[in-house]
Amino acid sequence: MTEPIIDAAPDLTFDLRSLPKVSLHDHLDGGLRPATIIELAAEIGHELPSTEPVALAQWFRESADSGSLPRYLETFDHTVAVMQTGSALRRIAREFVEDLADDGVVYGEVRWAPEQHLARGLTLDEAVEAVQEGIEEGIAKVEESGRVIAVGQLITAMRHADRSQEIAELAVRHREHGAVGFDIAGAEDGFPASRFADAFTYLARRNFPVTVHAGEAAGLASIQSALVDGRALRLGHGVRIAEDISVEESGEVDEDGVPILDVSLGELAAWVRDRGIPLELCPSSNLQTGAIAPWGEDILDHPIDMLYELGFKVTVNTDNRLMSGVTLTDEFELLVEAFDYDLDDLLELTLNAAEAAFLPLEDREDLVEFINEAYGSLGE
Template sequence: MTTEAFANPVSADVPFDIRSLPKVSLHDHLDGGLRPATIIELAEEIGHQLPSTDPVALGAWFRDSADSGSLVRYLETFDHTVAVMQTRAGLQRVAREFVEDLADDGVVYGEVRWAPEQHLAKGLSLDETVEAVQAGIEEAIAAVEESGRHIQVGQLITAMRHADRGQEIAELAVRFRDRGAVGFDIAGAEDGFLPSRFAGAFTYLAEQNFPTTIHAGEAAGLESIQSALVDGRALRLGHGVRIAEDIEVEFSPDEANEADLGMVTLGHLSSWVRDRGIALELCPSSNLQTGAIAAWGDSVEQHPIDLLFQTGFRVTVNTDNRLMSGVTLSSEFELLVEAFEYDLDDLLALTLNAAEAAFLPLEEREALVDYITEAYTALR
């Protein structure tokens, strides 16, 4: 176990446009990032009934439904988005707009996670769904390049943890490793469905030297994280916020610094995650909405992200589902600046954490780090 000091951050102003900063997005669901107007148009084409056919009202419905404090209800909103993503044209359009919206928010590298097995209702094969999404990604990248900007995007092929297609989806991911797929994930109802359920698939992925990031430590706690690391060989933890359950903090007043000084004690699991640089894909607004941080409070200011960041965890900032949470990566950074008074150095550190954890070859990660660092340096 590890014990060390922890202090509240010092106030600092942020006199720059966060949206203009280069960003890295590692945890962003394709079926959670649709434009409301697109949902309406695609739903009309297939005769799917929506709560509203007004884009503003529909967007508000998604946000209100997601802001319930329940992961189960949060996941129910996906019934509508998945419904309009069952054709090649629908998948391609959604993927194209998804990447365009990332680029408009200043993202220069993104990983799009989604579950092909959820998009077979209209007769597409698994391979055809991946091909359609890749076509949309490549269209968007070309359009972004034509506008004088740059973005790189990879697919995180995801298996639903309550289903029985883990091996099949793992093989699909490996099959597309040179055609857009950069990693594997499991998602869906976490509580009661440990990563050990797919132990065979994860062994196959390890044998194929294919990276995994696993949803763990969101709706379930330390046992889920342990299984992700042991059974899933996870290189990153999707959310992972509940690793803070393995951290003890004792605060005492520090009158000299006019702040609280805390002694932080890490357990064996949290020490392992921190000391080996296993990235935490934290999603502040989503973690609040789904109740993932209920043990610590009911506001962003009480999110353990700052504790994790200050004690040396490889914290990354993400959106999870932009539509449901009504956020962008820029707005998530703005939340943290307001809540914890982060400055430019803090935002750079968080962004570099994400760049260094990206599922890219070493040379490309180094180039991404250099690009981001140079952009921040230019602001000083």
């Protein structure tokens, strides 16, 4: 049996930030500190919308909320621009880990696309090694403060590029050195997982875990392709699985006078729910990108509560903390306020994520035990 990644429950006070969390969908290039962007941009002469941290953070948030795709994409132009050297990647990865720990995250998976970080001469392997060095430095700093965290890399290929096989091989090459899984990201609509079937077959034959961005910018066909062609063990976002769920009023009411609803699942939705395929839902990001537009424009319209109540394996994530201006604590607070979730709900959502982590079984069991003990200590 492997050594436990976490072997003691923390001394908790009851607030959401102190609760142990698991982060499965968090992009490295979407989680930089504004002050770091400013410093690194000055070193390379990259012009930013602002050189004041608070104002720059506000610009990122407003751009992400603007409803303009070009302006939203411009935010990543600035973050990726300062992530082109080994030293920059190490620093950003180290701070990424520290920020997760400050938010109560005890296990996280950071996804990023090495192919986007080669402009200043790094090779793919050098980029992955630099990020891993930063992750390990961050873990060491967290441990020095008396806390614990474990973080793995999700090596990501960009859907619009033609490097999926190369990136899949890169991920497998680093599986003993920090890489825990593979992902494809970028333009979902028009770039289904079937376009990268050879890469996914390569990964499957090497028993390497896969999560696929699907069900965010495209619908059920994208999710189907992720599961069939991508052999996805998790769905990145996956919120549009709700399109395969029918909800109608039955014409009857319960004892409190509340209308009783008839809910039916299509074949794909039933498959995802019944097989416990985890959904990496990102509430704030889903609002910004319009992923929940078929249901509305407010958090109360988000299908996350319906999916959770129906028994889907829902996990809660941030996606891009800088662009959305959120932490995982903020996302939990948003759900508590919107849907009146209590500690039992937050525990279930967190355990869903722990059980879905790309970790060996023993480590997942240790993680689940750690989280249960931490929540259990709240009543002592």
